Amino acid sequence: MSLLLTRQSISKRLASFKPKAENTGYLMFKHPVGVSPISAAVLVPIVHRADRLCILLTKRTDHLNNHAGQISFPGGRVSDEDANRQMTALRETQEEIGLNLDESALLGQLPEYDIRTGFRVTPVVAWIEPPIDCVLDPFEVASIFEVPMDFVLDLGNYKISSSSDASDKRYFYRLPYLEHDIWGATAGMLHILASAMSDV
Numbered sequence: 001m002s003l004l005l006t007r008q009s010i011s012k013r014l015a016s017f018k019p020k021a022e023n024t025g026y027l028m029f030k031h032p033v034g035v036s037p038i039s040a041a042v043l044v045p046i047v048h049r050a051d052r053l054c055i056l057l058t059k060r061t062d063h064l065n066n067h068a069g070q071i072s073f074p075g076g077r078v079s080d081e082d083a084n085r086q087m088t089a090l091r092e093t094q095e096e097i098g099l100n101l102d103e104s105a106l107l108g109q110l111p112e113y114d115i116r117t118g119f120r121v122t123p124v125v126a127w128i129e130p131p132i133d134c135v136l137d138p139f140e141v142a143s144i145f146e147v148p149m150d151f152v153l154d155l156g157n158y159k160i161s162s163s164s165d166a167s168d169k170r171y172f173y174r175l176p177y178l179e180h181d182i183w184g185a186t187a188g189m190l191h192i193l194a195s196a197m198s199d200v
Contacts, residue, residue, distance in 0.1 A: 107126060
């Protein structure tokens with residue numbers, strides 16, 4: 001399916017996407033009323049390869065305070081210097097993986113995504129034409145890799161996992177790909193992207 005998607009059709013689908021009430025499993029966690037979440041943004045980079053589209057992801061280093069060792073999108077918290085969430089995503093992407101993009105690469109946004117570590121994340125979708133020359137920040141990013149868009153868009157590839165602590169049980173998506181364990185917020189946002197690109 002991914003080669004049938006163009007940057008124009010992806011942008012159009014993002015603009016018209018309205019999550020259906022029966023498909024809001026990815027929105028199971030919401031910050032309680034009265035809580036002020038930390039604003040953040042990530043870039044969801046769609047790489048236009050010759051034979052397919054791919055999603056670029058990062059593996060975070062093991063020593064970070066938040067989400068250490070996890071698979072993620074490049075991104076981070078909003079800074080006072082950022083005019084908007086798109087600028088946050090672009091700035092953080094340049095800082096983390098050395099990919100210098102401007103607003104012309106942006107296709108649209110996915111719905112805001114709340115995560116339990118206190119953040120409210122805006123996923124900003126971008127279209128990237130190779131060649132890609134990345135320079136990783138060794139403090140934050142251990143490695144980068146790409147996942148075929150067709151794999152991401154197949155909702156049958158997503159599993160639902162759970163974990164428990166003393167207070168509650170939580171459910172989250174998991175998207176295993178080769179040796180990579182994509183789970184939690186990243187898998188949840190990819191699930192939203194797959195729903196947005198669906199013809200259903």
